[in-house]
Amino acid sequence: MFSFQVGSLLNIVLILGVVLTLAALLIWMERRLLGFFNDRVGPNRVGPFGILQSVADVVKLITKEDWVPPFADKLTFIVAPMIIPIVMLLSFAMIPFAPGVGIIDMNIGLLFVMAMAGLASYSAMLGGIASNNKFALLGGLRAAGQMISYEVFMGVSILGVVILSDSFSLRGIVEAQQDGWYVIPQFIGFIVFMVAALAESHRWPFDLPEGEAEIISGFNTEYSGMKFGLFFVGEYIGMLLMACLIPVLFFGGWHAPFGLEFGNEIISGVFWMGAKTMLFVCFFILVRAALARPRYDQLMSYGWLVMLPLSLLNLLITGAIVLIQGS
Numbered sequence: 001m002f003s004f005q006v007g008s009l010l011n012i013v014l015i016l017g018v019v020l021t022l023a024a025l026l027i028w029m030e031r032r033l034l035g036f037f038n039d040r041v042g043p044n045r046v047g048p049f050g051i052l053q054s055v056a057d058v059v060k061l062i063t064k065e066d067w068v069p070p071f072a073d074k075l076t077f078i079v080a081p082m083i084i085p086i087v088m089l090l091s092f093a094m095i096p097f098a099p100g101v102g103i104i105d106m107n108i109g110l111l112f113v114m115a116m117a118g119l120a121s122y123s124a125m126l127g128g129i130a131s132n133n134k135f136a137l138l139g140g141l142r143a144a145g146q147m148i149s150y151e152v153f154m155g156v157s158i159l160g161v162v163i164l165s166d167s168f169s170l171r172g173i174v175e176a177q178q179d180g181w182y183v184i185p186q187f188i189g190f191i192v193f194m195v196a197a198l199a200e201s202h203r204w205p206f207d208l209p210e211g212e213a214e215i216i217s218g219f220n221t222e223y224s225g226m227k228f229g230l231f232f233v234g235e236y237i238g239m240l241l242m243a244c245l246i247p248v249l250f251f252g253g254w255h256a257p258f259g260l261e262f263g264n265e266i267i268s269g270v271f272w273m274g275a276k277t278m279l280f281v282c283f284f285i286l287v288r289a290a291l292a293r294p295r296y297d298q299l300m301s302y303g304w305l306v307m308l309p310l311s312l313l314n315l316l317i318t319g320a321i322v323l324i325q326g327s
Contacts, residue, residue: 025054034288080126081227083122095245128140142296181251207293
């Protein structure tokens, strides 16, 4: 029970604790990096280097009035913020961090993660509808359209990985990359998945459901206190999940680059998986600092007219090559 085996109590406690801690630290990390990228000072008042700013934000949210608008659908309004952190945390149960480090090893792990990503769209959609506010409704409809659309391209983009690994198990996909990472044969799929990951997690420049300049704060306009905090933390957990999925699917997961393993396989695997994840977290933050937000119609047109053909082309080429090699 207290050993590094997939599904052990030690794994469950450590992974849950690390994910929740990192989700809080990512808020501080993003602000510091945005300050660095924009040549300005980030949070630096609370604690050393401002690292306790997230704690101060949590205290502020907890002490705020827990207000439910009288014109809202109260039950749905209360339940909606809980959905996104729950489904994102459930998705982490499938992530293999190293040999023997993980919560569940399912042969349909990738399908489970995609199903949870689909359920996450209900959080923003129900929050916007339940608020009974026209700006929140527009934000909820934007969130539903954006997430459902980009899930299509995300799903098609990873089918090439499934074909090459012959598995829907995330651990099986990582083990299949022992002799070579899939980012090289699946480079088009990797690019499509990266763009879809930004859209799925509502990351800039695809944060149209919360477009402040157009619809105030979108689907969370009427939310305050810890209900708003649940939306906020859920999105950061989602960003961390996508940053974990990219190494698992395309960059060999816990496998070290150029044979640079050290120590035992668990220590080396956790280190390299963590390093790759943090690299893509920093990339997501850099994208926010560098790119402007498109119009909503541009976002949808880009998805259906560019991302979908690219993902289908990648699937067609991958399937053809595998068939030719197998004949």
